[in-house]
Amino acid sequence: MSNAASSQFVYVTYIRTTPERLWSALTTPEFMRQYWFDAYFDTDWKQGSPWKLVFSDGRLADSGKIVEIDPPKRLALEWRNEWSPEIKDEGYGRCTMDLEPVDGAVKLTVTHSMERPESKLVRAVSGGWPKILSNLKSLLETGSLAISSK
Numbered sequence: 001m002s003n004a005a006s007s008q009f010v011y012v013t014y015i016r017t018t019p020e021r022l023w024s025a026l027t028t029p030e031f032m033r034q035y036w037f038d039a040y041f042d043t044d045w046k047q048g049s050p051w052k053l054v055f056s057d058g059r060l061a062d063s064g065k066i067v068e069i070d071p072p073k074r075l076a077l078e079w080r081n082e083w084s085p086e087i088k089d090e091g092y093g094r095c096t097m098d099l100e101p102v103d104g105a106v107k108l109t110v111t112h113s114m115e116r117p118e119s120k121l122v123r124a125v126s127g128g129w130p131k132i133l134s135n136l137k138s139l140l141e142t143g144s145l146a147i148s149s150k
Contacts, residue, residue: 007118014102015106019073022099025140039061043066046069052082059083062079064077065077072099112126131146
């Protein structure tokens with residue numbers, strides 16, 4: 001997404017784990033709740049299936065469709081915010097998670113994009129992804145979280 005009519009946030013981190021263990025951490029609701037501030041994905045993890053991200057109090061945070069799933073290498077999601085009317089009105093963006101083994105670790109690249117300039121969704125996720133992925137990295141590598149609350 002390089003045209004001027006799009007917005008994009010890219011986050012890259014290296015996690016000392018295996019692709020299979022990272023994939024499991026990204027797709028298992030019980031594990032996800034530990035690093036995603038008690039939120040979790042509800043889906044069957046099949047291409048074309050709907051998914052939803054549910055807050056700890058049961059409210060719907062985000063939703064969409066699984067566009068591509070290739071365990072343990074790539075996950076692509078159609079993504080729409082559900083809790084902020086202003087952001088929801090932007091429609092669907094895309095989130096891809098690419099996992100690549102590198103020297104005993106896994107390079108995780110999360111790309112969140114929207115086909116509109118200065119997307120409020122992209123701005124919102126650019127604040128959330130670093131906290132969530134720092135927690136994920138810390139939890140997998142040390143067994144404890146980097147950030148314990150929102």
